[in-house]
Amino acid sequence: MPPANPHVALFVTCLIDLFRPSAAFAAVKLLQDAGCRVSVPELQTCCGQPAYNSGDKAGAAALAAQTIRHLMEYDYVVIPSGSCAAMIKHHYPPLLADDAARAVAEKTFELTQFLHDVMRYRPAVKTDEKLTYLDSCSGLRELGIQAQPRALLQSPILENDDAESCCGFGGTFCVKYTDVSTAIADKKLNKFAATGAALVTGGDLGCLMHLAGRAARRGMALQFRHVAEVLAGDMDIPAIAGGDK
Amino acid sequence: MQRRPSAFNANAAEALLDADLQRALGAAEAGFGLKRRKAITGLPEFDALCDQAASIKDHVLDNLDIYLERFEAQVFASGGMVHWCEDAQAAREIILKLCQSVNAKMVTKGKSMVAEEIGLNPFLEANNIKPVETDLGEYIIQLADEPPSHIIGPALHKTKDQVSDLFHAHHPALGYPERLSEGEALVGEARAILRRQYLQADAGITGANFLIAETGSTVIVTNEGNGDMTQIFPRMHIVIASIEKIVPTLEDAATLLRVLARSATGQEMSVYTTFSTGPKRRGDADGPEQFHVVMLDNGRSELLGGNQRDILRCIRCGACMNNCPVYMAAGGHAYGATYMGPMGSVLTPHFSGLKAAQALPFASTFCGKCEAVCPMRIPLPRLMRDLRAEAHAARITPARERLWLALWAWVAGRPQLYHRLSGWGLPVLKFLARGRGRFAWLPLAGGWTRTRDFPAPPGKSFMAQWAARKKPGS
Numbered sequence: 001m002p003p004a005n006p007h008v009a010l011f012v013t014c015l016i017d018l019f020r021p022s023a024a025f026a027a028v029k030l031l032q033d034a035g036c037r038v039s040v041p042e043l044q045t046c047c048g049q050p051a052y053n054s055g056d057k058a059g060a061a062a063l064a065a066q067t068i069r070h071l072m073e074y075d076y077v078v079i080p081s082g083s084c085a086a087m088i089k090h091h092y093p094p095l096l097a098d099d100a101a102r103a104v105a106e107k108t109f110e111l112t113q114f115l116h117d118v119m120r121y122r123p124a125v126k127t128d129e130k131l132t133y134l135d136s137c138s139g140l141r142e143l144g145i146q147a148q149p150r151a152l153l154q155s156p157i158l159e160n161d162d163a164e165s166c167c168g169f170g171g172t173f174c175v176k177y178t179d180v181s182t183a184i185a186d187k188k189l190n191k192f193a194a195t196g197a198a199l200v201t202g203g204d205l206g207c208l209m210h211l212a213g214r215a216a217r218r219g220m221a222l223q224f225r226h227v228a229e230v231l232a233g234d235m236d237i238p239a240i241a242g243g244d245k
Numbered sequence: 246m247q248r249r250p251s252a253f254n255a256n257a258a259e260a261l262l263d264a265d266l267q268r269a270l271g272a273a274e275a276g277f278g279l280k281r282r283k284a285i286t287g288l289p290e291f292d293a294l295c296d297q298a299a300s301i302k303d304h305v306l307d308n309l310d311i312y313l314e315r316f317e318a319q320v321f322a323s324g325g326m327v328h329w330c331e332d333a334q335a336a337r338e339i340i341l342k343l344c345q346s347v348n349a350k351m352v353t354k355g356k357s358m359v360a361e362e363i364g365l366n367p368f369l370e371a372n373n374i375k376p377v378e379t380d381l382g383e384y385i386i387q388l389a390d391e392p393p394s395h396i397i398g399p400a401l402h403k404t405k406d407q408v409s410d411l412f413h414a415h416h417p418a419l420g421y422p423e424r425l426s427e428g429e430a431l432v433g434e435a436r437a438i439l440r441r442q443y444l445q446a447d448a449g450i451t452g453a454n455f456l457i458a459e460t461g462s463t464v465i466v467t468n469e470g471n472g473d474m475t476q477i478f479p480r481m482h483i484v485i486a487s488i489e490k491i492v493p494t495l496e497d498a499a500t501l502l503r504v505l506a507r508s509a510t511g512q513e514m515s516v517y518t519t520f521s522t523g524p525k526r527r528g529d530a531d532g533p534e535q536f537h538v539v540m541l542d543n544g545r546s547e548l549l550g551g552n553q554r555d556i557l558r559c560i561r562c563g564a565c566m567n568n569c570p571v572y573m574a575a576g577g578h579a580y581g582a583t584y585m586g587p588m589g590s591v592l593t594p595h596f597s598g599l600k601a602a603q604a605l606p607f608a609s610t611f612c613g614k615c616e617a618v619c620p621m622r623i624p625l626p627r628l629m630r631d632l633r634a635e636a637h638a639a640r641i642t643p644a645r646e647r648l649w650l651a652l653w654a655w656v657a658g659r660p661q662l663y664h665r666l667s668g669w670g671l672p673v674l675k676f677l678a679r680g681r682g683r684f685a686w687l688p689l690a691g692g693w694t695r696t697r698d699f700p701a702p703p704g705k706s707f708m709a710q711w712a713a714r715k716k717p718g719s
Contacts, residue, residue, distance in 0.1 A: 170610025
């Protein structure tokens with residue numbers, strides 16, 4: 001039985017807050033539709049992952065402690081990003097080594113995982129776009145997210161034979177090692193294009209921005225949207241890196 | 246291609262423009278991936294075997310001194326000698342001394358990454374001893390005068406056409422004037438040339454995949470049988486191995502062998518698995534008169550007590566690099582070090598110093614595939630992350646990157662300021678994008694916009710829009 005009317009904190013993530021608010025609005029809509037009471041803690045910023053993966057453990061720990069403080073009082077913490085969710089779920093406890101971090105980690109979920117596994121939710125909307133799915137590595141390997149978004153989408157996914165490999169984003173890696181990052185993106189984009197899909201959707205905005213930016217530079221016709229928008233049927237806003245028209 | 250880890254970025258950029266290399270990497274990536282998956286699907290207990298294999302190595306690392314002494318005693322009892330070497334120089338010198346003791350002019354060599362680590366070939370050459378590599382891949386790159394680009398496929402970066410050119414440049418002088426292009430014919434020619442060398446060699450040098458404490462045996466796996474001929478025909482067999490290759494028993498070696506080949510080449514077993522115990526005994530038909538094991542530490546014992554100890558479980562299967570998107574884009578030479586890919590990015594800082602090698606632990610997207618495929622359960626991303634932390638704490642990462650990070654962390658740590666700044670910045674970006682949805686160029690973002698457009702944000706953050714909605718009356 002899914003929990004009745006749980007109080008959920010949406011941790012928006014800094015990338016979605018700044019660059020793709022529509023994904024957060026879609027997440028709110030989905031959570032409410034699934035029967036949750038949604039709050040957005042006002043003082044949230046960044047989970048600290050860039051600092052953590054760049055070796056600044058003290059900086060990461062400070063942001064982790066701040067984030068934990070704002071998320072403690074809710075039944076669940078839901079995040080429309082696999083890598084930020086994995087940061088809180090798997091990396092906060094060893095980083096902070098305290099009970100609060102462990103308690104928040106315990107109740108933290110990635111959005112599709114939460115909707116599917118905890119709320120047993122099925123969205124009312126189905127898209128008729130030719131879809132393919134970008135499994136981001138943290139979600140896939142650290143949280144085991146693979147079946148959930150596919151089940152929620154309820155539309156046939158045009159899969160490729162290399163769905164489990166990285167898109168080359170890697171956080172700060174994508175600007176530190178631009179050439180390698182781009183080469184990996186190109187491999188991924190070619191695989192996606194070969195499926196005949198028109199729309200790439202996925203649960204991590206960083207990966208999506210990186211691929212959308214590269215596809216735009218290459219003049220590819222592929223479009224990119226966060227999975228929350230597709231699930232909520234919010235298809236009228238421009239795709240990532242797409243213009244107003 | 247520069248042979249130093251600090252040149253990783255420039256090396257990788259060069260590698261990405263090398264069409265032959267990219268073709269070779271593409272073939273390797275597809276081949277290795279498919280074969281490994283097949284081999285593992287065929288063995289349902291593979292996961293359990295990996296747990297067992299990892300715990301064998303953990304047990305060895307907990308009791309390394311005991312097993313090393315037992316190994317030495319058993320080698321001695323079977324008529325061989327063990328030589329302990331603290332560093333690369335000590336190992337080179339003892340090997341030279343051993344070779345000189347039999348007046349060696351030419352030695353055959355089986356494949357050994359530890360020999361690469363200590364720079365053995367150039368040292369022998371400088372001392373008028375000719376080393377002849379007998380593993381086909383090693384033979385190819387010896388002709389090309391290049392280092393291995395992969396720990397189990399040293400010539401993985403070469404295409405068949407390049408090998409054909411290389412043989413045609415070197416083999417006419419040896420009585421093979423014809424240019425060959427078919428794989429089988431090329432292998433046949435190399436084999437014919439190498440066969441003569443085995444019989445003329447004064448000593449044979451091999452590495453070791455495992456050292457067995459209970460019997461004093463050394464173990465190598467090959468697919469060509471070259472290792473057997475290297476160690477059986479000459480008068481002296483020298484094994485060069487690092488101290489963490491030890492396992493307690495034959496049974497343990499069998500467990501590790503079951504995960505090794507499957508993870509490496511996707512074979513159930515390598516074609517040849519050879520156990521060597523001491524020199525030729527009375528009544529043996531063949532074998533070397535002398536058996537020496539050169540045991541190299543080279544900083545490994547310092548890893549035992551620290552947070553990087555898990556890397557000492559590595560059995561050099563290569564699965565981490567075969568499944569690494571960065572390795573498969575940049576190739577092994579880009580790392581500018583003996584060991585490459587994720588395991589190399591962890592090991593190299595310990596050999597070359599973190600300052601010289603700090604680019605390598607950062608050369609990972611942390612996609613986690615290396616850890617997922619590692620049969621020895623080595624948490625490679627965690628080890629690389631810890632090295633990043635060490636580099637950051639020592640302030641040897643680029644100053645500009647540290648500054649950006651500090652600035653971001655400082656602002657993100659002040660939520661009110663953070664949201665005020667996004668309130669000022671986002672409208673400016675939206676204005677500059679003028680409805681196109683993306684930027685082809687942004688100041689201070691060249692690392693992104695050199696190859697990618699940057700998606701433009703809408704004029705207001707989510708948090709600002711959310712706050713406005715929540716206000717009464719709106």
